[in-house]
Amino acid sequence: MSEIPGDLKFNKSHEWARVEDGGLVRVGISDHAQSQLGDLVYVELPEIGSSVQAGNAAAVVESVKAASDIYSPVSGEVVEVNETLNDKPETINEDAFGEGWIFAVRISNRAELDDLLDASAYEELVENEDH
Amino acid sequence: MRGGGLWQLGQSITRNLTHADKKTIVRRCFASEADLKKTVLYDFHVSHGGKMVPFAGWSMPIQYKDSIMDSTINCRENGSLFDVSHMCGLSLKGKDSIPFLEKLVIADVAGLAPGTGTLTVFTNEKGGSIDDSVVTKVTNDHIYLVVNAGCRDKDLAHIEEHMKAFTSKGGDVSWHIHDDRSLLALQGPLAAPVLQHLTKEDLSKVYFSDFKVIDINGSTCYLTRTGYTGEDGFEISVPSEHAVDLAKAILDKSENKVRLTGLGARDSLRLEAGLCLYGNDMEQHISPVEAGLTWAIGKRRRAEGGFLGAEVILKQIEEGPSIRRVGFISSGPPARSHSEIQDEKGQNIGEITSGGFSPCLKKNIAMGYVKSGLHKAGTKVKIVIRGKSYDGSVTKMPFVPTKYYKPS
Numbered sequence: 001m002s003e004i005p006g007d008l009k010f011n012k013s014h015e016w017a018r019v020e021d022g023g024l025v026r027v028g029i030s031d032h033a034q035s036q037l038g039d040l041v042y043v044e045l046p047e048i049g050s051s052v053q054a055g056n057a058a059a060v061v062e063s064v065k066a067a068s069d070i071y072s073p074v075s076g077e078v079v080e081v082n083e084t085l086n087d088k089p090e091t092i093n094e095d096a097f098g099e100g101w102i103f104a105v106r107i108s109n110r111a112e113l114d115d116l117l118d119a120s121a122y123e124e125l126v127e128n129e130d131h
Numbered sequence: 132m133r134g135g136g137l138w139q140l141g142q143s144i145t146r147n148l149t150h151a152d153k154k155t156i157v158r159r160c161f162a163s164e165a166d167l168k169k170t171v172l173y174d175f176h177v178s179h180g181g182k183m184v185p186f187a188g189w190s191m192p193i194q195y196k197d198s199i200m201d202s203t204i205n206c207r208e209n210g211s212l213f214d215v216s217h218m219c220g221l222s223l224k225g226k227d228s229i230p231f232l233e234k235l236v237i238a239d240v241a242g243l244a245p246g247t248g249t250l251t252v253f254t255n256e257k258g259g260s261i262d263d264s265v266v267t268k269v270t271n272d273h274i275y276l277v278v279n280a281g282c283r284d285k286d287l288a289h290i291e292e293h294m295k296a297f298t299s300k301g302g303d304v305s306w307h308i309h310d311d312r313s314l315l316a317l318q319g320p321l322a323a324p325v326l327q328h329l330t331k332e333d334l335s336k337v338y339f340s341d342f343k344v345i346d347i348n349g350s351t352c353y354l355t356r357t358g359y360t361g362e363d364g365f366e367i368s369v370p371s372e373h374a375v376d377l378a379k380a381i382l383d384k385s386e387n388k389v390r391l392t393g394l395g396a397r398d399s400l401r402l403e404a405g406l407c408l409y410g411n412d413m414e415q416h417i418s419p420v421e422a423g424l425t426w427a428i429g430k431r432r433r434a435e436g437g438f439l440g441a442e443v444i445l446k447q448i449e450e451g452p453s454i455r456r457v458g459f460i461s462s463g464p465p466a467r468s469h470s471e472i473q474d475e476k477g478q479n480i481g482e483i484t485s486g487g488f489s490p491c492l493k494k495n496i497a498m499g500y501v502k503s504g505l506h507k508a509g510t511k512v513k514i515v516i517r518g519k520s521y522d523g524s525v526t527k528m529p530f531v532p533t534k535y536y537k538p539s
Contacts, residue, residue: 038194038198038199038200038395039198039199039200039490041465041488042463042464042465042488044464044517060464060517062464062465062488063199063488064199064200064203064395064399064487064488064490065199065395065398065399065487066467067464067465067467
C-alpha cells in the first residue's frame with residue numbers, strides 16, 4: 001500500500017481532501033479504500049456547478065460487486081470533475097492519492113477542514129480497522 | 132442457484148468501509164461473527180489470505196489475494212477451487228425414495244439413468260420455488276441432493292414434514308445428512324486434467340451431470356461433474372478429515388494455476404453463465420416456468436403432474452407465464468438487484484434481480500423479470516439507477532458460452 005501523503009486531510013469514511021490555492025479542495029478516496037473495494041468499474045461524478053455538503057454523498061464508485069457512496073469532506077461548489085474516470089475508473093486503483101482524484105470543490109466554510117483527520121490520525125484509523 | 136444473497140454480502144463489505152464511523156453497524160457485525168459456523172477449511176482459507184465474511188450463517192471467503200476480476204478470469208482461463216462446504220448434501224434412501232422426492236420437485240427423477248443428475252426445483256403449493264438443487268439418482272433406492280446453505284433449515288423442515296406423512300402411510304424412505312463431509316468445487320479448463328492426477332477413474336468417460344463414488348487422493352468421494360460457473364468442472368464431496376489435504380493436492384497438481392476462489396468471483400461466474408441465485412433470481416413467489424426453468428420439468432412430469440403446485444405450473448406452461456426471467460446488457464453504471472426496468476416510454480415493466488460488471492466481457496450484465504411480450508432478445512429497455520435511466524437491451528443468456536463436458 002502506498003504511503004499516505006502528509007498534506008492530505010481525511011474523512012473517517014475514507015475520502016481525502018487536498019487544500020490547493022484559491023480555496024480549492026480536491027477530493028478522492030484513500031489507497032486503503034480502493035484496495036478494499038477492489039477493481040473499480042464505474043464512477044458517477046457530481047455535476048460541475050452543483051453544491052455539496054460536508055458528510056453528504058457527492059459521488060458514487062462501483063466495484064465489480066457493489067456501489068459505494070463518496071462523502072464530500074467539505075461543503076462548497078463543485079468546480080472540477082475528473083473526466084478521465086468516465087473511461088478509466090481504474091485510475092483510482094492505480095493512483096488513489098494522485099491521478100485518481102474525483103472532484104474539486106470551492107470551499108464555502110474553511111472551518112470544516114478542522115473537523116478532518118490529519119494523515120497520521122487517518123493511518124491509525126486504518127490500522128485499527130485491520131485488527 | 133447456490134448460496135444466499137451474495138449481492139447483499141458484497142454490499143456489506145463496502146458498507147462497513149464507508150460507514151466505519153457508525154459504530155452500531157460495526158458492533159452488529161462483530162456480535163454475529165462469534166456465532167458463525169466454520170468449514171473445516173477455515174484456517175486454510177485464512178492462511179491463504181481469504182477475506183472471511185458472514186454468509187448464510189457461515190464465515191466464508193469472499194475473495195483471497197487475487198481481485199474478483201482476476202479470479203473470475205482465471206477460472207475461465209485456468210481453474211478455480213471453491214470451498215462450498217456450507218452447502219447441505221443429503222441422501223434419501225429406501226425403495227420409495229423416488230416417488231417421495233417426485234412429490235416435492237419438478238424433475239423426472241425416475242427417468243434419470245442411475246449415476247446421473249439434473250438441476251431441479253423444490254416447489255410449494257402455489258407453484259413458487261422453495262429452493263433449487265442438483266439431484267442425482269445414485270441407484271433406484273438412493274438419491275443424493277445438494278441444497279443451498281441459506282435454505283438448509285427450511286428445506287430440511289419441508290422434507291421432514293412430507294417424509295413423516297409419507298412414511299406414516301407405509302412409504303419406505305429415510306435421509307442421511309452428510310455433515311461429516313465437505314464439498315469442494317473444482318471448475319475451469321484445468322479441472323479435469325488436474326483431478327485426473329488424483330484418481331484412477333477415467334474422467335474422460337465421466338460426463339456433465341454424471342455421478343460416481345470413487346477414490347480421490349486416497350479417500351472415498353462423491354464426484355459430480357457439475358458446477359456453478361458455466362465451465363467444465365466437478366463438485367467433490369470428501370470426508371471432512373481429508374478435505375484440507377485434497378484442497379492442497381489440487382492446488383499443487385495444478386502448479387498453482389488453479390487458484391482458491393471466493394464467493395465474490397463465484398457470483399460473477401454464475402451471473403456470466405446465466406445461472407440463478409436463489410433468494411435473488413428465484414423466490415417463494417416465482418415459479419420455475421417464470422424463472423426460465425421449464426426445461427427442468429421432465430416430459431413425464433408435465434403429463435402427470437404430481438408435484439406441489441403442479442396445477443399452477445402446468446397451466447403456466449400451457450398459457451405462458453405473465454413474467455419471465457431474462458438477461459440484460461446495459462450502459463452506465465452496473466444494474467444491481469432491485470433496479471427498476473422500464474420500457475422505452477418510461478413505463479415500469481419489471482425489476483433487476485442480479486447484476487454487476489462482467490469481468491470477462493467488460494460490460495454490465497444483469498438478469499431480472501419483465502412482463503411477457505417484452506422478453507425477446509433485442510428488446511430495448513431503460514434501467515433506472517439512482518434516479519437516472521440508462522439504456523439496456525434484453526440479451527440471450529448465458530452471457531459467456533458454457534463449456535459443459537458432454538459426449539460428442
